[in-house]
Amino acid sequence: MTQRVLLIVSGGIAAYKSLELVRLLRKRGIAVRAVLTESAQQFVTPLTLGVLTEDHVFKQLFDLKDEQEIGHIQLSRQADLVVVAPATANILAKMAHGIADDLATTLLLATDKPVLAVPAMNVRMWHHVATQRNLTQLRADGVHVMEPDDGAMACGEFGKGRLPEPEAIAAEIERLLEIPFASSEVEKPFAQPVLDRLEPNGGLSGKHILITAGPTHEPIDPVRYIANRSSGKQGFAIAAAAAKAGARVTLVAGPVHLPTPAGVDRVDVETARQMLAAVEAALPADAAIMVAAVADWRAADAADQKLKKDGSGQPAPLALVENPDILATLGHHAQRPALLVGFAAETQKIAEHAQAKLAKKGADWIVANDVSGPPGMSVMGGDANAVQIVSAAGIESWPSLPKSEVADKLIEKVAHALASYPD
Template sequence: MLTGKRILLIITGGIAAFKCHDLVRRLRQRGAFVRCVMTEAATRFVTPLSLQALSEDKVYADMFSLTDESEMGHIELSREADLLVVAPATADILAKMAAGLADDLASTVLLATDKAVLAAPAMNVRMWLHAATQANVVTLRSRGVLFVGPNEGPMACNEFGPGRMSEPLEIVAAIEAFFTGLLPAPDVHAALPLPPEAISLPHQPLLGRRALVTSGPTREAIDPVRYISNHSSGRQGHAIAAALARLGADVTLVSGPVSQLDPAGVRVVKVESADQMLSACQAALPVDVAICAAAVADWKLARLAGSKLKKSPGAPPPSLELVPNPDILATLSAAGNSRPRLVVGFAAETEEVVANAVAKRARKGCDWILANDVSPASGTFGGENNTIHLVTADGVEDWPTQSKDAVAARLAARIAQHLTAI
């Protein structure tokens, strides 16, 4: 998708600059050519040498380098790229862009370009919410500048709120969306003012779409005290719900008992059992896409004990008769006129991961299956990373091991691309 695309990455002075190493690496993995421009402040956080090694190209920082001006003047530098990406986009660079200032190489390149610009803001929450910054964002959007993020969360300054730079794979997803037409190339001469309530949102290709996500484990009661469950943390499902919401989807998250915080901008329905989860999913229909990421218990008790099961000295343990739980993924896949346009399931496997996932997709009747290894050695259950194999009608796509947030961002971008194409 990005093979042969030329990205000019403009790195400014913020702590989030450290993420640019991973951003450059991800872009290069996808076949893009990356050239970096740094502000002087950016060099205090990351070194030009490290970026040069990762990009396999020269890094530019000096406006007045005669060698650079003779080989590649700032006009050529600003116009030879297919897309300019500003990450992190600090409050300072956004202000310069809005005011048309050109007092260093980065701001000059941005003023001289006639190509699309994608900015990934990163700053303290109070700086982001300040009226001056918000006004600058409105101005830049009206001129066609595209935005991804910022995200909400804890910051290096020990505050919490919007202002965190989007994760590298979220930025990659936005870049891929630009080149596939989900983010239209802006007319840099047009004036397209946006309403004030839209100024803190990224471009939203899923705006107007409805999504259903299941997450976490279920608990199947044995008696009023005990239950059957599993080790699912809900981290992956919650991350998917958040990623879909950031792309504009109206998201209903049906969650089993987890310690995860409710994602911002998402409607959350909390359940305990598989029966409750199925009922909540059916109540959420119709939706455009359903992602069944929950680790639903396969079995439940045939008869629930009305009081706590007691053990008696010398007596054998009670016999627990199990019956199958409802199959939520198969039920949604066979929902007739209410069937989502795209049904996505997960296959949590401990052996023969891909083969079992291929068979599960055919058995359940869903469109996509995301297979992952949940054996104890993988660290997937309760961990921060995941290794995904995307199984579709077209075959199997192996994704690299990455954070669950990155998996969610990549999946959300694929869903947006799919729904836009059909």
Template structure:
């Protein structure tokens, strides 16, 4: 799929730089030609010799490494690739990109390129969550920068959370998606998926039976048509889609925050089965039996993510909601379309007898203000392909 594609790979400074070696190997195996740029920080973790040996080409480390610099060689160099990839993208590199700094080779190339740029962030969880990094992230997204990851997990520093660089195969998938020509190339689409878990105490929570299969299938179908996907998922059992930016959340409040942070987008598809209610005051300790009476648990409404984004100042051009119902499916879906302010509702019957929730098939009725469009029962992948085709038509 990447035969003959030219990748300019910028390796930032961080322990995750070791993954860049495997990324080069996988890119080369896929047929891509890799030109590596090693930052001063990156050279503290991997050597120019190892990078050069895997890439089969010279490693560039300094602005004045470039030949014919008097003839603006860095301009030509930055534009010779089909895609510029930054992996790992440190907080410092992201800040330079967001604010237009060009004080060394990597940042100068990023400023001078006219090609798409994909970054794979990697940093300590506190740095990732810092307000400045999140502001820079929002700026980069609005500038059209593609983003792969980060993942959540254990850090080299001993902390745990989001900030781990995506695995090389995940970045490879994102690169393939970025270089895919299709009707949605250059479009950013936001997708929510899976259930949410609303804690009752440290070991119990309110949830539902959503597997996240349909949302994942939609993400892969849209990525296959060239779209940049931000995939926000609750704790689903379905495998995460490849080649997309995956953001893991647990609660409805976290999902809303991640959704708003991912804007702007051309389209938003809300396939997540969000819990309508959460416990007003979750217990900090496991609730124990005490006497004959059950404990009183007070519920409060969760934020309405679909309605919020449908009426948002940065509302996507196309907003799609799902309606999982067990009775009067079309009537409830039409009411939801009016109340939420979205463009389409994809309604389905999730009664236990249908086997749809958690199963491999789906049967959708698309509700719009122009009427209803019932679809036959089909696999969730087939359903996703039909959705992707209709989204491409709507955004054309």
């Protein structure tokens, strides 16, 4: 059966890339029907898009002929996936607040199919607190959001906000189309989270597992940031294992380039404060496994412009402030999960530091690992891990194992623990 995509093109200089995206999707055998917003028509003509899709291009909500033949409600339901590319800050804000003032936003509010938003905007607009708040809301609503690329922009600035290349968008569309989706008779404003559509097949059926993974990036200026070497591989492996065990999994991921595990509801963030907000938005959860290597500090005042050398030989002053402690926040939260697991990346006195962290953070377990190896050979970025599980009952040491096996063993231990807790 031919798979169908409803492509909504919103106004932005990156709209021209939608033409290449349509070509790639058609080459893959995917049928595309397109909707152009009014501003998008300043960059892409309906005629060009219609030739590529070999279908009518929809533009107006109150086009009587279109309403008689298809209707905007029917149009919103006929596709297997709704894609907004490029998704401007404006249309993302309307989606987050349920505004339906044109054909595109009305379709998004009326659809009961999965939605993929592919943002593209100026770097300042991307980092603006309002945009990040809207993205957090959309992800919580079940909308899949691709991370924009870093690079030079048409406005002359450099940073995050470029539309991903059409090949990357097409690959993400293919991935989402492979996920089983059962439509409901109950109308929903946005896509139903992926995990709600998968049949449980393990010991965590009916449980909600919240996982963080990857690093955080704390901006210094528009082109520099504070970060660490975390690859996110261990956290993503744990999310995959939890989904295989039948759990509903929310994965809050820092900036990493890893595919989303099957059956996992992913929320992408960049900074520690965004990660904390996404974690709290995902509560309640039966268990939380905080694998992310969150940056301990951030710049007190991120510069609006790139910091330049002044010729004095002295570095630019950089004042740091402490980031929120996500694990400790959950440990003392009103909606604290029944089982709270933290990770400790240590370079010395591994077990000793983990035991101190266990008491200080209010966690049930600390999974400690030695990350003292040189770049390229460390646990951070590698494919194997040797961990020690520190709890009030003592220390359980595991040999070096592939991260996927560490994940399977940890999830088995989590399932056993949750099974012993009273409902």
